[in-house]
Amino acid sequence: MPDPAHRIRDWLATYDSPATSVAHLLCDRHDPDRVATTQIGPDLAPTTLTFGELAERSRALAAGLAETGITAGDRVATLVPKGIDLTVTALAVWRLGAVLVPLLSSFAPSAVQERLIGSGARLVVADDDNRAKLDAPSPAWQVATTGPAPLRDGDRTLTDLARPGAAVDDAAVGGDGLMALLYVSSLVGPARGVPVPVRALAAMHSYHHHGLGVRDQDVYWNTAAPGTAYGLYHGLISPLLAGHASLALRAGFFDPELTLDVLGMYGVTNLASDPTTYRTLRAATKTLPPEVVVERMASFGEPLAPDVTDWVRDVFGVPVRDHYGQTELGWCVGVPNGDTGQDGAEPARGSIGPALPGWKVSVLEALTDEPAPLGAYGRVALDLARSPLAWFEGYLDNDSASRLRFTPDRSYYLTGDTGILDRQERLFFSTRDDGAILSRGYRVGPSEVEAVLSEHPAVQECGVYSLPDELAGQLVAARVVLEAGAQEGGELARELKAWVAERFATHAAPERIDFVPELPRTASGKMRRARLR
Incomplete structure (x- = not known):
């Protein structure tokens, strides 16, 4: 082989x-x-x-x-x-x-x-x-x-x-x-x-x-x-x-009972799904039907909480492998389910796992493009010279400045995430630093939602952020400053949610809208997104 x-x-x-x-x-x-x-x-x-x-x-x-x-x-x-x-x-x-x-x-x-x-x-x-x-x-x-x-x-x-x-x-x-x-x-x-x-x-x-x-x-x-x-x-x-x-x-639609029916009726042995599916199955399932025979499971989109991975192992009898990747890369980090010589290896508690074959993951210092010490927080990057499977060369219209870095010694793809590499080169995911909201397996850009909300005649300005949620992972939320004379309340909040759903996307419609007199800003007037929550 x-x-x-x-x-x-x-x-x-x-x-x-x-x-x-x-x-x-x-x-x-x-x-x-x-x-x-x-x-x-x-x-x-x-x-x-x-x-x-x-x-x-x-x-x-x-x-x-x-x-x-x-x-x-x-x-x-x-x-x-x-x-x-x-x-x-x-x-x-x-x-x-x-x-x-x-x-x-x-x-x-x-x-x-x-x-x-x-x-x-x-x-x-x-x-x-x-x-x-x-x-x-x-x-x-x-x-x-x-x-x-x-x-x-x-x-x-x-x-x-x-x-x-x-x-x-x-x-x-x-x-x-x-x-x-x-x-x-x-x-x-x-x-x-x-x-x-x-x-x-x-x-x-x-x-x-x-x-x-x-x-x-x-x-x-x-x-x-x-x-x-x-x-x-x-x-x-x-x-x-x-x-x-x-x-x-x-x-x-997603329905946990329908999901279990498909798993059992068709004898699914290899399942790849998002964390929301696993969380919803946990909330709705006590025991599995005997005909469910899943042997290998993977999760994508956001890190799985340890209690969810524990539940999957207890109920399904097999581990769910948490895998990391992006549209610009494919999926490149995680404990493999296939024949790489690492079959059955369990990740350290809280880690996603090592880079998969064909990839080399690095963590860079916060302010330089130098590798961070093992065990230190930094920016997650892919070492392109040591990642033969890498293929991304820039966005449409050649807008690549925010992702690709070229130094005299190395070329990197910057993921926009932060994390830690331990001595076994296993990745511990920390946070996204590009502000993206991961909700029910979808990636939502706050600025796109803000642009749509700002078109409503009652909205003067707004800031969009994420809220943690047990099933969805994150929910889209918004702080809204109203125009003079606009009447805040539940009716307007529902109208604004429908406004986003009808003009942008149903999965991006804010689940929570708070009306505020002003948004948090720096001395120079820039919105402080970290303080929206």
Whole structure:
């Protein structure tokens, strides 16, 4: 069996080649009779798609997309839940060498359209529930829908677009070619676009194998939304890359009983989910049904509290591995579930674990780019020269100043987090220093919420911050200074929450709004975010 370093070199050589074709790697090289994905409806009924069916359907759709003018490098956005339609659409886009722009269904129309304009999307594929978010006075994008709902002028369904039997030449875009564009929230200003090159497949495959430890015989379920990095990288891409079957639940809500039903009915053996799922399961579950047979578990998005990890081990009988990563990296730190020679190793209490194969994590001094002493707090960074799987080179429009650092001796990616490395080089996460709020598995930029709140006629200014919550991890909260004559109270607070949900995103709507006479500020007038709470 090859060691991790040898395996990673092989993946890098395969995925960073001028001849690299994404559709071949994710679909065509696999056994056509093997199941690629199983879509589970709200009634728990399954619909399966084999790799052979995926190849046939994605070729037919790619031919139809090509007729509409989509070609290599074009951006195609999706507002589609996880499942067969999304999988077929993504493969069709990649056959043409185009770039997938997955968007969150929880975004309001204004946030959706901001990202469509910023990405330069030429086509948007949406399901019936999200179609209305695409209406604009003079949209620059075409629209294709997945369902049978009445079509607007100019819309076409995926079925209408498909050209069964048509020949399609799969594009070879190479390792530096783009395959996806994702957006991340930031403390200041609008969301930033993260271009994902094809060579990032090596990092995704490595985490799938080493971090998640998914095996050929596993039933793998990743609960993350496909508009998030974890949902795209490891709910859609990495299972296809490895030729593994995965589950896609099409319920529009989270329900602990439904989750347990899926785990038991489908015999899930490998589960990847966010801390909110584990916390909610703990609150609602005393004992597991006997048919639940999960063998490997992973968590992403934020550190798990020790009491949650203890509960998972007590109830499921296996540990849940807490893994650390970002949209710009993939997932790169944590105790592995796969065959790295560290199987079964338990992390120190409170630590996430060591860097996964292919990565080198460092902690830098607060004010310099020098490594901090072991055991000292500092800024968490990735040593790029010693991280062969690193792929991020800058945000859309080449805005990279806040993440990449180059010194005479080292090049680093700054994560925006703080923490400690112990003598075994295990990472102890401390805090985020970029102000991002992690709520129910979503990353929320305070400035984006502030910008929307400030558009309300009753709001003079506001400050957005996080509140700890037992289930959600963090909740979005706001301090609001009202315009003269505005009447504070519960009715206005509910109106402001709905205002954010309707104009930005439901997951970013403040759960708590306090009306205050002024915001805390420094002598120079800058808002003191640390004092908002």
